[in-house]
Amino acid sequence: MKTIKSSHRERLRAFQRRSKAIVGAVILGVMLGASAPVVLAQVYGVRRTAVVRGPNTTVVASKTTVVARGGGLPHGYVAALPGGYRAVVVSGTRYYTVGGVYYRPQIYGGRTVYVRVHI
Amino acid sequence: MNKCIRSIHHTILQRWNRSVVIGSAVVVMALALACSRAPENQVTTANNDPDQLLRQMSEKLGQTKNLSFKVDRKLDAALVEGLNVAENAQIEISVSRPGKFMAKSDSKDNVRQVFFAGQILSIYDETMKLYATAPVAGTIDAAVAKIDEKYGFTPPLAEFILSDPYAALGKQIKSKSYKGKESIGGVECHHLSLVGDVADSELWIGAADLLPRKLIATFKDREGSPKLQADFSNWNLTPTLADKIFSFVAPTDAEKIEMVTEAQMKEAAAKDSDAPESSIPKKP
Numbered sequence: 001m002k003t004i005k006s007s008h009r010e011r012l013r014a015f016q017r018r019s020k021a022i023v024g025a026v027i028l029g030v031m032l033g034a035s036a037p038v039v040l041a042q043v044y045g046v047r048r049t050a051v052v053r054g055p056n057t058t059v060v061a062s063k064t065t066v067v068a069r070g071g072g073l074p075h076g077y078v079a080a081l082p083g084g085y086r087a088v089v090v091s092g093t094r095y096y097t098v099g100g101v102y103y104r105p106q107i108y109g110g111r112t113v114y115v116r117v118h119i
Numbered sequence: 120m121n122k123c124i125r126s127i128h129h130t131i132l133q134r135w136n137r138s139v140v141i142g143s144a145v146v147v148m149a150l151a152l153a154c155s156r157a158p159e160n161q162v163t164t165a166n167n168d169p170d171q172l173l174r175q176m177s178e179k180l181g182q183t184k185n186l187s188f189k190v191d192r193k194l195d196a197a198l199v200e201g202l203n204v205a206e207n208a209q210i211e212i213s214v215s216r217p218g219k220f221m222a223k224s225d226s227k228d229n230v231r232q233v234f235f236a237g238q239i240l241s242i243y244d245e246t247m248k249l250y251a252t253a254p255v256a257g258t259i260d261a262a263v264a265k266i267d268e269k270y271g272f273t274p275p276l277a278e279f280i281l282s283d284p285y286a287a288l289g290k291q292i293k294s295k296s297y298k299g300k301e302s303i304g305g306v307e308c309h310h311l312s313l314v315g316d317v318a319d320s321e322l323w324i325g326a327a328d329l330l331p332r333k334l335i336a337t338f339k340d341r342e343g344s345p346k347l348q349a350d351f352s353n354w355n356l357t358p359t360l361a362d363k364i365f366s367f368v369a370p371t372d373a374e375k376i377e378m379v380t381e382a383q384m385k386e387a388a389a390k391d392s393d394a395p396e397s398s399i400p401k402k403p
Contacts, residue, residue, distance in 0.1 A: 079201025
């Protein structure tokens with residue numbers, strides 16, 4: 001009889017613990033989800049300035065520095081194709097060519113850019 | 120006897136169960152109530168407190184489930200990456216909270232669209248008939264943060280479509296001041312001046328509807344202090360938005376290309392040579 005009683009009591013306690021945990025997790029999740037602000041690296045869609053950091057994330061230059069992107073893509077990339085280009089398909093992939101130079105399109109920064117490739 | 124004990128415990132279990140269900144229901148209802156406050160019920164009392172006005176604008180935008188608007192955006196040449204020409208674009212933005220948005224940008228040289236429906240980010244260059252997709256999951260806030268971090272861009276004027284524009288804008292603003300009332304496109308507006316680390320902004324908020332009407336941001340750290348101007352219009356806070364407008368379906372004549380991450384581009388930049396030139400890569 002005692003065994004039955006204690007067995008039911010244990011089940012009851014276990015159920016209560018599980019229920020409390022679930023309700024707590026739901027409330028915590030909602031609170032965290034609602035309170036986490038989004039910090040963007042863009043300002044109105046324009047790239048924010050960058051802080052130069054050294055090892056162990058120590059700020060080396062405390063003054064913010066503009067990312068040197070004015071004209072702004074790595075060597076070999078262009079944001080627009082030179083005039084007179086034509087599209088070609090090589091091995092099922094689309095390239096653009098002009099003046100003997102080939103370009104492969106990619107999306108970067110939400111826009112199409114073109115990287116020079118050897119074919 | 121055993122039956123009796125079982126029955127008592129069963130009753131206790133049922134009561135506890137009921138109280139948990141009722142408790143959860145109360146929490147959910149309270150949250151639902153907090154989230155569904157009708158925008159038109161908000162206090163629209165005009166005042167001269169720039170922080171309060173910014174908060175009211177933010178609350179109105181953040182609490183609206185579906186919204187659509189247009190932006191006439193002018194970017195000075197220095198703000199258009201990779202191109203040294205100014206860009207004027209007409210942008211249409213549709214939002215369905217918590218997890219869908221679509222933006223279409225139409226400029227002289229290019230028409231492109233961004234789609235997000237909770238799982239996949241798609242960008243379609245309509246002019247060149249090229250598109251790229253990337254797995255991005257979550258709410259609009261989570262997606263915008265992920266896109267920003269991984270792919271180095273955000274949807275146009277993303278600050279205004281987040282669930283808490285005040286928090287997003289607040290990260291950029293050091294001080295605010297009230298400049299008075301002015302008419303923008305025939306709409307009486309509060310003119311706020313916002314000073315930030317990266318950009319100083321002038322923001323005009325509709326006096327009656329508390330919606331953003333005009334933004335001019337001057338990027339003072341950049342050579343020549345280039346400007347971004349955004350004229351907001353066609354605000355609709357109760358649009359009927361079909362789910363399909365947020366999902367990209369590739370046209371048959373469009374080609375899928377790679378979406379390059381910020382890390383990949385930094386790596387390419389670090390090589391500082393003809394390194395990006397490569398032999399024919401595998402098709403994405």
